[in-house]
Amino acid sequence: MAARIARIVPMYWVLTSLMLVIVWIAPSLKTTEFTVMQAVTSYFFVPYEVKQSGSYYPVLYVGWTLTYEMFFYAVFAVSLCFAEQRSGVVLTAFFVVLSVLSLTRPSAYIFRFLTDPLLLEFVLGCVFGWAYRSGFRVSRWTAAVIIVAGGLGFCVGTPTSDMAHRVVFAGIPAALLVVGGIVMEAAGGWTGSDLLQQVGDASYSLYLLQAFTIPAFARVLTRADRLRLLPGDLICLSLVVASVLVSVLVYRAVERPIDIKLRALRRAHRQAQGARNAELEKHATTLTQRDRGM
Incomplete structure (x- = not known):
């Protein structure tokens, strides 16, 4: 859980904050009104219902899938308490049952969120993951x-x-x-390539930044092509290429340094904890030997 939080949270919080700053500086860019509660729940991956649409979008709207991911991580962490062979069955059964409950068409948004059949897509990933580990x-x-x-x-x-x-x-x-x-x-x-590897490394930044890059570059292209001479396919391709380039730059300048720093902190924490545990074990052994008169 610590590894997942360290990997997901920093960039999401940075860009959520950036989105709030942008709409505060330029209110005309807002497509909806952000409430204080929506902002708070956005930072903590809690589903918040947007009344206008009946959906649960955070301030950084693409983060709605991260809300599901965090829910999945929590359930998966609990499943680790079971034996490995049973955890797969328990995890799959849990999400299948939740998805079946969607047939009851719950009205409360939190239950609509928790019973969305979208959860079955996590099951598909789990099933293949277990099959691949088993030698498929x-x-x-x-x-x-x-x-x-x-x-x-x-x-x-x-x-x-x-x-x-x-x-x-x-x-x-x-x-x-x-x-x-x-x-x-x-x-x-x-065998892949260095270029594809770089794009893959930057995929999380790309996922989050699309909320900024696509609207921004679309505005630029719209102003540059006032006569609408550019074909739609070329515009879409341009948006994709521009978004990828920006994401790679942001990954190198922001996401990767943060990730490296947090990994180092976690590693240092584990080493310090290991040293403390070793010292406690040594102390306990000394006391035991003393009690036994050794």
Whole structure:
């Protein structure tokens, strides 16, 4: 839990704070009114219902998935209290039961949040994770088929704005793409590249910064292309490339230094704790030997 918090929280808090500063300085950029309670719950990954939309978006709106992730991390941490073979069953059963409860169409937003079928997407990841650890591997051709199936899955249907049937139309295809990519790499289908590695390292910054980069670059392109001469596909590609470049720079300048510093602090804490435990154990051994008259 400490590792997850150290990895997720710092950049999210930094950019949540930046979002609050921006809308305070330039109120015209706001698309909704932020309340004090919404700001507080945003920092602590607590779902907060936005009355206008009936959804639970934090100040940094892309962080709604992090709220689910933190919930998943907490449940997963509890599952570690069970034997390894049982933890998988317990974890899967827990999320399946919650998802089934969504059929009752709960009205309270906290229960809508906790019973969203989106939780099944975590189960898909867990199932593949356990299978991969158990030695699940396939040939390159089979991996290619899985990837193609995932790509085609996105063409079958489109999730609605309220994310109804999201697991079917987005979750399963996404899971197939991830599974296919990982087993393809395991089969030696590709070795990756330094460029892709850098983009992958910056993926968390990219995920958070899209709330800033896409609107900002869209405004720039809109003003530059007043006659609407640029094709939409080129604009989308430009937004993606610009967002990736900014994210890589922010990762190197902000996220990575923070991560390195926190890792060093955690490592030093573990070493100090280990030294204290060793000293206590030595002291206890000395007392025991003295009591025994040794």
